[in-house]
Amino acid sequence: MSAHDHGHDHDHGDHHHDNHFTDMEARVKALETVLTEKGLIDLAAIDAIVETYETKIGPRNGARVVAKAWVDPDFAEWLKRDATAAIASLGYTGRQGEHMRAVFNTADTHNLVVCTLCSCYPWSVLGLPPVWYKAPPYRSRAVIDPRGVLAEFGLTLSEDRRIRVWDSTAELRYLVVPERPAGTDGLSEEELADLVTRDSMIGTGLALSPETQR
Amino acid sequence: MNGPHDLGGQHGLGPVAPETNEPYFHAEWEKRALGVTLSCGAFGAWTIDESRHARECLPPATYLSASYYEIWTRALEALLKRHGFVTQAELDGGHMLEKGAEPKRVLKADMVPAALAKGGPCDRPVDARPRFVVGERVRTKNFNPTTHTRLPRYARAKVGTIEAVQGSFVFPDDNAHGRGENAQWLYTVVFDGDEIWGEGADPTLIVSIDAWESYLEHL
Numbered sequence: 001m002s003a004h005d006h007g008h009d010h011d012h013g014d015h016h017h018d019n020h021f022t023d024m025e026a027r028v029k030a031l032e033t034v035l036t037e038k039g040l041i042d043l044a045a046i047d048a049i050v051e052t053y054e055t056k057i058g059p060r061n062g063a064r065v066v067a068k069a070w071v072d073p074d075f076a077e078w079l080k081r082d083a084t085a086a087i088a089s090l091g092y093t094g095r096q097g098e099h100m101r102a103v104f105n106t107a108d109t110h111n112l113v114v115c116t117l118c119s120c121y122p123w124s125v126l127g128l129p130p131v132w133y134k135a136p137p138y139r140s141r142a143v144i145d146p147r148g149v150l151a152e153f154g155l156t157l158s159e160d161r162r163i164r165v166w167d168s169t170a171e172l173r174y175l176v177v178p179e180r181p182a183g184t185d186g187l188s189e190e191e192l193a194d195l196v197t198r199d200s201m202i203g204t205g206l207a208l209s210p211e212t213q214r
Numbered sequence: 215m216n217g218p219h220d221l222g223g224q225h226g227l228g229p230v231a232p233e234t235n236e237p238y239f240h241a242e243w244e245k246r247a248l249g250v251t252l253s254c255g256a257f258g259a260w261t262i263d264e265s266r267h268a269r270e271c272l273p274p275a276t277y278l279s280a281s282y283y284e285i286w287t288r289a290l291e292a293l294l295k296r297h298g299f300v301t302q303a304e305l306d307g308g309h310m311l312e313k314g315a316e317p318k319r320v321l322k323a324d325m326v327p328a329a330l331a332k333g334g335p336c337d338r339p340v341d342a343r344p345r346f347v348v349g350e351r352v353r354t355k356n357f358n359p360t361t362h363t364r365l366p367r368y369a370r371a372k373v374g375t376i377e378a379v380q381g382s383f384v385f386p387d388d389n390a391h392g393r394g395e396n397a398q399w400l401y402t403v404v405f406d407g408d409e410i411w412g413e414g415a416d417p418t419l420i421v422s423i424d425a426w427e428s429y430l431e432h433l
Binding site for chain 1: 219220221222223224225227228229230231232233236238239240241242243245246247248249250252253254257266269270278281282283284287290291294299300304305306307308309310313314317320321322323325326327329330331332333334335336337364365366368369380381383384386400402404410411416418419420421422423424425426
């Protein structure tokens with residue numbers, strides 16, 4: 001398969017499972033029905049879970065953490081020392097964010113996060129992971145060919161920049177703090193948060209500059 | 215186990231193909247799969263480690279061709295059967311045939327915010343002092359257990375440096391198999407790309423893993 005025959009149609013966005021699409025619909029429906037008949041699941045609870053991750057918990061959380069770290073050196077220091085507590089102080093806690101670590105990009109080092117063994121991802125600050133993060137191509141290549149992977153995201157780093165890949169093999173969840181873009185001196189924390197993309201907090205992107213954002 | 219999940223360094227799996235403006239879900243069933251999986255996790259019948267192991271036990275061809283919500287769903291079916299909540303006949307027929315096991319709790323809508331906010335912390339105190347110190351050179355174990363482990367194949371029998379002692383955590387290799395939490399010290403261990411990949415490795419690459427103490431040996 002090539003990048004070009006992969007359509008970006010939202011109904012078939014994941015090229016790994018188009019053939020399973022209706023199978024899975026039926027399979028999940030059967031599972032849900034059996035569990036409901038047994039009183040083991042509450043459909044309203046499922047709706048509440050979905051709504052939480054569609055509307056309440058997403059990359060905006062992480063963007064606020066990063067923006068605060070950019071403007072507040074004490075917060076940045078706290079984030080470095082105890083990310084779980086510093087992030088919790090902004091109200092972001094919970095599932096798949098119980099044990100947080102923040103890793104800071106510098107002029108010398110670019111950080112990239114992967115989970116080669118499953119799909120570990122900091123849900124409390126980034127929400128649900130994108131399909132590519134959980135799929136075999138990213139998981140296989142991020143640790144051996146990070147520059148090749150970054151190129152597919154349109155990111156080319158200078159050849160002397162160190163690339164530090166964090167394989168999330170345990171229960172620590174990593175948030176990349178990208179470098180603050182130039183030309184952002186006068187911006188408010190909320191405006192800065194607009195520059196912090198999800199990918200920049202995984203390491204597959206950089207924070208936007210105010211020009212590119214417009 | 216050396217299963218299909220242990221992907222680090224494999225070739226031939228294709229381009230990453232990031233999707234522009236990717237939606238949270240690509241189909242309605244994915245939403246239900248997420249909600250059902252989390253709801254069943256709340257039964258308290260299995261641990262996150264057992265559920266990870268159920269996913270990696272899927273047949274390789276299935277695992278590699280499935281989306282992650284499909285992997286979750288198939289593994290959930292296995293867990294529900296193993297723990298007596300449903301039977302294969304029920305899944306095949308799509309309806310309840312018998313009562314089945316009783317969970318410790320059923321997740322109701324009003325419990326969802328607190329349950330998601332609490333999560334499932336897995337740090338646990340241990341009595342022993344850490345055996346390794348920051349800056350120490352260590353070698354990772356060479357082993358090939360057929361059971362659950364979080365030491366990826368690419369990082370076995372490699373020499374690295376302890377970068378941080380991260381606290382003590384439930385040991386998944388035991389916990390996945392009902393052998394208890396048996397918490398151990400956890401370390402971030404960094405390796406030069408060259409140590410991991412040898413000839414042709416990116417000279418600017420550093421890879422780290424988080425390794426439980428029993429994965430490591432003094433040099």
